[in-house]
Amino acid sequence: MDAVVALDLMTPAGGAEWAKLQDYVLGLVAAKQADPGADLLSTLIGIRADDGDRLGELELAIMVIALLLAGYATTSHAISIGTVLLLTSGQYDALCCEPGLVAPAVDEVLRRQTGRNAEIMPRFAHVDVRLGDVEVRAGEPVLASLEAANHDPARFSEPHRFDITRRPNPRLSFGYGPHHCLGAALARIELQVVFAGLTAQFPGLRLTASPDQLPWRTVFADSGPQHVPVAW
Ligand code: HEM
Structure with missing residues (x-):
C-alpha cells in the first residue's frame, strides 16, 4: 500500500505498483468467487442489481482498492x-x-x-x-x-x-x-x-x-x- 500511495500513478513506476495491487486483488476476487465466505468481498460478489446486473471482476477489484485507499x-x-x-x-x-x-x-x-x-x-x-x-x-x-x-x-x-x-x-x-x-x-x-x-x-x-x-x-x-x- 505504501508503495502505491507514495508514487505518482501517472508514472511508469506508479502504474507498475498499481498493477501489482490490482492483480493481487483480482486473485482475491477469484478466490472468493470460488469459495465465498461471510465477508465484504463475498457479499459484493453476490450483489445483483434490480435488472440482474452484477459487478464484474475489475469493478469488484477497483471497489476493494478504493476502500483500502480511502481507509x-x-x-x-x-x-x-x-x-x-x-x-x-x-x-x-x-x-x-x-x-x-x-x-x-x-x-x-x-x-x-x-x-x-x-x-x-x-x-x-x-x-x-x-x-x-x-x-x-x-x-x-x-x-x-x-x-x-x-x-x-x-x-x-x-x-x-x-x-x-x-x-x-x-x-x-x-x-x-x-x-x-x-x-x-x-x-x-x-x-x-x-x-x-x-x-x-x-x-x-x-x-x-x-x-x-x-x-x-x-x-x-x-x-x-x-x-x-x-x-x-
Ligand atoms: C480518520 C479516518 C477517516 C476520515 C477523516 C474520513 C473522511 C471522509 C470524508 C470527509 C468523506 C466525504 C468526502 C466527500 O464529501 O465527498 C469520506 C468518504 C468516504 N470514506 Fe472516509 N474517512 C476516514 C476513514 C475511512 C475508512 C476507514 C474507510 C473504509 C474502510 C473510508 C471509506 C470512505 C468511502 C468509501 C467514502 C466515499 C463515500 C461516498 O462517496 O459515498 N473512510 N471519508
Missing part, C-alpha cells in the same frame, strides 16, 4: 496527528489516567485533523440554489470547507483549543449527506482501540523530535506526519 491514509494520519496533538497539548497523561476519555479524545482528534483531508471534493449545483447570502448557479462548483465547519465559533467554544473533554463535539470530519464517509464507524473504533492501547501500554510516551521537524507526506487529498519518533 488507509486517513486513519494512519489520524493516528500520527492524534499522537502529536495529545503529546504536545499535555493531554496524553490525562488520557492515561482516565481511559474513559478515549471516545471524546478521538472525536477531538478527528475535529482537528480536518483541513488535512478530503477538502478538495467539489459539489456541483444541479439547479440554481441560494446558500446563505450566495446565489449558486446550476453547474457551478461549491467547495465546502470541513475545516472551517470544525472551527466554527458558533458551534465550538474556543475552536482552536485541542480539548479531549469537549462534549458535545458536532464535528463534520466525515462529511455530511449522501457521501458521508462509509468507514466512519470503523475509523472511530480503530482510533479508539489505537489510543486506548497506546496509553495503556506506553504511559511515559514522549516525542523525541520537534513537531515542526516531522516529515509530512500527502497521499491523494490527505496529509499527515509519516513518522512520529517517540521514546518511553
Whole structure:
C-alpha cells in the first residue's frame, strides 16, 4: 500500500505498483468467487442489481482498492496527528489516567485533523440554489470547507483549543449527506482501540523530535506526519 500511495500513478513506476495491487486483488476476487465466505468481498460478489446486473471482476477489484485507499491514509494520519496533538497539548497523561476519555479524545482528534483531508471534493449545483447570502448557479462548483465547519465559533467554544473533554463535539470530519464517509464507524473504533492501547501500554510516551521537524507526506487529498519518533 505504501508503495502505491507514495508514487505518482501517472508514472511508469506508479502504474507498475498499481498493477501489482490490482492483480493481487483480482486473485482475491477469484478466490472468493470460488469459495465465498461471510465477508465484504463475498457479499459484493453476490450483489445483483434490480435488472440482474452484477459487478464484474475489475469493478469488484477497483471497489476493494478504493476502500483500502480511502481507509488507509486517513486513519494512519489520524493516528500520527492524534499522537502529536495529545503529546504536545499535555493531554496524553490525562488520557492515561482516565481511559474513559478515549471516545471524546478521538472525536477531538478527528475535529482537528480536518483541513488535512478530503477538502478538495467539489459539489456541483444541479439547479440554481441560494446558500446563505450566495446565489449558486446550476453547474457551478461549491467547495465546502470541513475545516472551517470544525472551527466554527458558533458551534465550538474556543475552536482552536485541542480539548479531549469537549462534549458535545458536532464535528463534520466525515462529511455530511449522501457521501458521508462509509468507514466512519470503523475509523472511530480503530482510533479508539489505537489510543486506548497506546496509553495503556506506553504511559511515559514522549516525542523525541520537534513537531515542526516531522516529515509530512500527502497521499491523494490527505496529509499527515509519516513518522512520529517517540521514546518511553
Ligand atoms: C480518520 C479516518 C477517516 C476520515 C477523516 C474520513 C473522511 C471522509 C470524508 C470527509 C468523506 C466525504 C468526502 C466527500 O464529501 O465527498 C469520506 C468518504 C468516504 N470514506 Fe472516509 N474517512 C476516514 C476513514 C475511512 C475508512 C476507514 C474507510 C473504509 C474502510 C473510508 C471509506 C470512505 C468511502 C468509501 C467514502 C466515499 C463515500 C461516498 O462517496 O459515498 N473512510 N471519508
